[in-house]
Amino acid sequence: MRLFPLAVRGALLLVLTLAALMLHQAGARSVGSPVRTEIFVAVLALGGVVYLETIHWALRHRSPQQAIWVVLGMALAMRAALIPAPFLLSSDIYRYVWDGRVQAAGINPYRYIPADPALARLRDPAIYPNINRAGYARTIYPPMAQVVFAVVGRISQSVIAMKLAMLAFEVIAVLCMMRLLSMARLPPERVLIYAWNPLVLWSFACDGHVDAIAIGCLGLALLSRAKRWDGVGGALLAAATLVKFLPIVAAPAFLRGGSLWRPAVAGAAVIALLYGLYASAGAHVLGFLPTYGSEEGLNDGSGVWLLAGLGHLVALPHAAVTIYLCCAAICLGAVALLIARGRWAAPEHDVVALCRDTAILAGCVTAVISPHYTWYFAWLALPSVVAPIPAILWLSVSPVVLYLDPFNDRFIWPGIVYLPAAGLTLFSLWKRHAPRAVVIAASEGHPK
Known part of the structure; x- marks a missing residue:
């Protein structure tokens, strides 16, 4: 029975998860000593290998219904x-709880930094001391995220409650993907592509990152679009965008072969409504976002993988970031145009095409901005459930190695993530366009 090999792989991932968790040193604000951290990342990387091998196996074997x-x-x-578990890799969740607490007190979360005297009465020894950038940064999180923080903050102002809220959005995403798999006539166990992804697990179940809300909204948006509910799909995509701005790049996939005005109007209405809820903060409604790019090296290119690499070879001109962004925009625009001009086919193929196009757009944009933080990659696992693409799957899990930064350099170590992704992309393109006889010969190792 093919159920046993799947169960063994799942059990191995569970053991590796527990082993990594046991490496945490009690009382440490992260994993612990540098040696513990290195072993921790090695265990996570091994989990990534097991995960990728599991996908390879699952895509080639049909398992029983159980x-x-x-x-x-x-x-x-x-x-x-x-x-x-305590936070090991990021303390962002304490800002979420704080923003929920501020709103429960009837205060606009964009108005004050946490250290402002106006919020002194809200401070406590459990949450406030763990807030990063508390002394100089307003919250960076967009309005949809703030709505969720507000709801959770009125129920319980604890880290566990916020993690459970993120888990709820993960459940929504998984249920949506299972329905999409059914519509595409694909095996339901493929949902493990998201559910067993080690980067997803540690980003959301351990650290409770807000991206889980965006993933839940994106799952609902994909399902709505697959059912041809254009307006609902546009509204939900806008909601996902106002959690983490990246999902907006999936818009061309939602427009493919469908109407433009319904999703556009619905999306614009959601954006206006959500920002309207916090409009009393005025220009501060953007929070820390305008300063974030500078802090992360996006403004001068030092935080962009490709530009960081070029900077090792030559002195970059002041316009390097502008040139890079213009070239990226042209390439991404061409990809988006090709996707948006596609046509609907049979229903099951429509679902696959929708998720495939979403994965391509998401992967391209994520690679272009080359985030330093690992959880920015986790959303790539969602559309991969229906449309697994080797390069996107690699990008969805390999950034676990970025929890380390042994060279303190934005090019050398991250190359472990981006160079194989580029190679997989080129191979996929070659395999798609090369003559079939050549592809077969290459796969068998016999040139013809």
Whole structure:
């Protein structure tokens, strides 16, 4: 029975998750000593290898119907182990809880920095001391995220409550992808592509990153678009965008073969409504966002992988970032135009094309901005459930190695992530366009 090999792989991922968790040194604000951190990342990387091998196996074998319960059971077990854990890799969740607390007190979260005397009465020894950038940065999180923080803050102002809220959005995403798999006539156990992804697990179940809200909204948006509910899909995509701005890049996939005005109007209405809720903050409604690019090296190019590499070879001109962005915009615009001009086919193929195009757009934009933070890559696993693309799958899990930065350099170590992704992309393009006989010969190792 092919259920046993799947269960063994899931159990191995669970063991590796527990092993990585046990490396945490009690009382440490991260994993612990440098040696512990290195071992921790090695274990996560091994988990990534097991995960990729599991996908390779699952895509080539049809499992019995009970396989979905193994997938969901293991996914739940891994998350149950991580949710009670202290933050290991990021303290962002304390800002989420703080923003919820501020709103529960009837205060606009964009108005003050946490250290402002006006908020002194809200400080406590559990949340406030752990807020990063508390002394100089207003919240950076867009309005949809703030709505969720506000709801959770009125129920419980604890880290566990916020993590459970993120888990709820993950559940929504998984259910949506299972429905999309059914519509595409694909095996439901493929949802493990998202549910067992180690980067997803540690980003959301352990650190509770806000990206989980965006992923839940994106899952709903994809399902709505697959059902041809254009306006609903546009509204939900806008909601996902106002959690983390990156999902807006999926818009061409939502417009493919469908109407323009319904999703555009619905999306614009959602954006106006959500920003309107916090309009009393005036220009501060953008929070820390205008300064964030400078802090992360996006304004001068030092935080962009390709530009950081070029900077090792030559002195970059002041216009390097502008030139880079213009070239990227032209290339991405061409890809978006090709996708948007596509046509709908049979329903099951429409679902695959929708997720494939979303994955391509998401992967391209994520690679262009080359984030330094690992959780920015986690959303790539969602559309990959229906449309697995080797380069996108690699980008969705390999950034676990970026928890380390042994060279303190934005090019050398991140090359472990981006160079194989580029290679996989080129190979996929060659395989798609090369004569079939040549591809078969190459795969067999016999040139003709």
